[in-house]
Amino acid sequence: MPEITIDGRRVTVREQTSVAAAILQAGVSSFRRSVTGEPRAALCGMGICYECRVTIDGEPHALSCQTLCVDGMVVETT
Amino acid sequence: MKIVIVGAGPAGLAAARSAAEGVARSGADVTLIDGNHSTGGQIWRGGGAPEIETGVATLLNTRVASPDLLTFDKLILATGARELFLPFPGWTLPGVFGAGGLQALVKEGLDVRNKRVVVAGTGPLLLAVAHYLKTHGADIRLIAEQAPWSKLIRFGAALPSRKWLEALRLWNPCFSPSTWVTEAQGTTHVKSVSAGGKKIPCDYLAIGYGLVPNTELPQLMKVDPCALDEYQRTSNPAIFCAGEVTGIGGVDLSIVEGSIAGYAAAGDVEKARAFFVQRDRWKRFGTALAEAFALRPELAQLARPDTFVCRCEDVTYQELVAKASWREAKIHSRCGMGPCQGRVCGPAVEFLFGWKPDSVRPPLFPTPSGSFSMIGNEPQ
Numbered sequence: 001m002p003e004i005t006i007d008g009r010r011v012t013v014r015e016q017t018s019v020a021a022a023i024l025q026a027g028v029s030s031f032r033r034s035v036t037g038e039p040r041a042a043l044c045g046m047g048i049c050y051e052c053r054v055t056i057d058g059e060p061h062a063l064s065c066q067t068l069c070v071d072g073m074v075v076e077t078t
Numbered sequence: 079m080k081i082v083i084v085g086a087g088p089a090g091l092a093a094a095r096s097a098a099e100g101v102a103r104s105g106a107d108v109t110l111i112d113g114n115h116s117t118g119g120q121i122w123r124g125g126g127a128p129e130i131e132t133g134v135a136t137l138l139n140t141r142v143a144s145p146d147l148l149t150f151d152k153l154i155l156a157t158g159a160r161e162l163f164l165p166f167p168g169w170t171l172p173g174v175f176g177a178g179g180l181q182a183l184v185k186e187g188l189d190v191r192n193k194r195v196v197v198a199g200t201g202p203l204l205l206a207v208a209h210y211l212k213t214h215g216a217d218i219r220l221i222a223e224q225a226p227w228s229k230l231i232r233f234g235a236a237l238p239s240r241k242w243l244e245a246l247r248l249w250n251p252c253f254s255p256s257t258w259v260t261e262a263q264g265t266t267h268v269k270s271v272s273a274g275g276k277k278i279p280c281d282y283l284a285i286g287y288g289l290v291p292n293t294e295l296p297q298l299m300k301v302d303p304c305a306l307d308e309y310q311r312t313s314n315p316a317i318f319c320a321g322e323v324t325g326i327g328g329v330d331l332s333i334v335e336g337s338i339a340g341y342a343a344a345g346d347v348e349k350a351r352a353f354f355v356q357r358d359r360w361k362r363f364g365t366a367l368a369e370a371f372a373l374r375p376e377l378a379q380l381a382r383p384d385t386f387v388c389r390c391e392d393v394t395y396q397e398l399v400a401k402a403s404w405r406e407a408k409i410h411s412r413c414g415m416g417p418c419q420g421r422v423c424g425p426a427v428e429f430l431f432g433w434k435p436d437s438v439r440p441p442l443f444p445t446p447s448g449s450f451s452m453i454g455n456e457p458q
């Protein structure tokens with residue numbers, strides 16, 4: 001089972017878990033801040049809305065709902 | 079000959095199967111492309127998709143952002159549909175998902191055991207999603223369906239018996255017609271929703287107002303997915319469209335259209351014709367669906383002046399309401415110009431203000447992220 005780091009916290013997830021599902025599962029509710037500073041989280045779950053953007057392995061604005069968790073992955077929300 | 083299929087949902091998979099069968103003798107090659115990390119489209123996300131035929135090359139994690147990168151003799155566009163979201167106070171709170179959106183997240187690992195969930199919006203998807211979530215341990219508090227009983231009964235009477243059995247299997251006593259969510263409350267996460275004059279505490283709201291076809295790629299290729307000949311062919315004889323990109327009609331219609339397009343693209347018109355009767359039947363189902371679940375006008379009145387309509391750029395209802403068209407709104411407010419490129423707010427402003435969608439431009443998706451590329455990957 002992959003182990004990933006979300007905002008500095010280690011979590012173990014089942015195989016085939018998306019990063020978005022892992023973030024919610026870890027109890028983090030804000031994925032990103034909107035242009036006016038509101039907390040936002042995944043909406044569509046299918047790569048359409050871009051609300052689930054986070055930083056994955058240093059890459060900003062990655063779509064967490066379209067990315068599967070891989071062992072050692074580092075995820076940062078805002 | 080090279081047949082390329084974009085979209086590996088029920089329509090694209092059926093097209094790949096029949097195209098591969100049709101061209102088996104001629105030795106043509108069939109390539110199936112999808113932006114997702116697995117095949118199956120929306121309904122078979124996370125399992126259940128039929129096996130890919132031998133002779134079909136699949137290219138996953140690959141979003142087609144511009145047609146310039148595609149080379150083909152025949153192209154089948156099976157880009158499916160997305161959910162329709164309508165703005166209401168509180169809809170931008172974390173914990174508010176699409177109905178299919180929450181289902182997708184659960185399919186990909188989210189645990190909803192003992193979570194209190196309100197499912198809302200319209201269409202047969204609500205019962206399917208509520209049933210799925212319940213089977214995964216969620217505590218369904220309400221299923222708010224905006225359509226009235228009268229329309230639902232008329233729809234039910236026209237259903238084939240197989241669909242009746244499905245509806246019975248999915249039935250939930252929390253189902254409430256003529257009911258819609260007017261507000262979601264909370265500060266950093268949804269805590270409750272107002273619907274039918276009551277305030278209902280919940281952990282998640284799953285809300286979707288039906289589906290919108292993903293027509294951006296056909297538009298970019300200058301073909302109309304609603305103007306097809308009997309073989310699913312567009313005005314460009316090399317390009318076919320199949321599935322919900324041509325209109326919302328359910329999984330059965332998508333499969334039938336995909337089969338027709340696949341055989342026709344491979345030149346086997348006899349096999350394609352064999353599906354015409356089935357297609358007519360499921361098209362009638364699609365028409366009945368649209369009538370039964372037509373959106374009530376009250377839903378256009380839910381947003382308050384300070385409710386965001388465009389979530390990418392945080393543009394409020396009051397900034398938009400006085401504008402004459404989407405073009406004017408875009409110039410003055412950046413509505414629809416964020417990363418989703420109007421996929422969420424476009425259909426919403428069409429319903430709220432009657433604005434027609436603007437023309438689309440490549441690339442169809444912002445492409446800085448390494449999580450997907452355009453056509454960079456090698457077929458497997």
Ligand SMILES: Cc1cc2nc3c(=O)[nH]c(=O)nc-3n(C[C@H](O)[C@H](O)[C@H](O)COP(=O)(O)OP(=O)(O)OC[C@H]3O[C@@H](n4cnc5c(N)ncnc54)[C@H](O)[C@@H]3O)c2cc1C
Pocket residue numbers: 046084085086087088089090111112113114118119120121140141142143156157158159160161177178179181182203206207289292295320321322323327328329330332442
């Ligand atoms: C979120 C959601 C959940 C649903 N859940 C259910 C359910 O539980 N039960 C049910 O009966 N029906 C459900 N439906 C309806 C069902 O999905 C459709 O009836 C059926 O799947 C449509 O099949 P399709 O092949 O036309 O499109 P889809 O299944 O939508 O497949 C289209 C595929 O095309 C891909 N794609 C789109 N554009 C591009 C591009 N530019 N480049 C590369 N790939 C692209 C997408 O990634 C997707 O995999 C759901 C629909 C949605 C939107």
Ligand code: FES
Pocket residue numbers: 020041042043044045046047048049050051052053063064065066
């Ligand atoms: S949740 Fe909408 S793009 Fe990821």
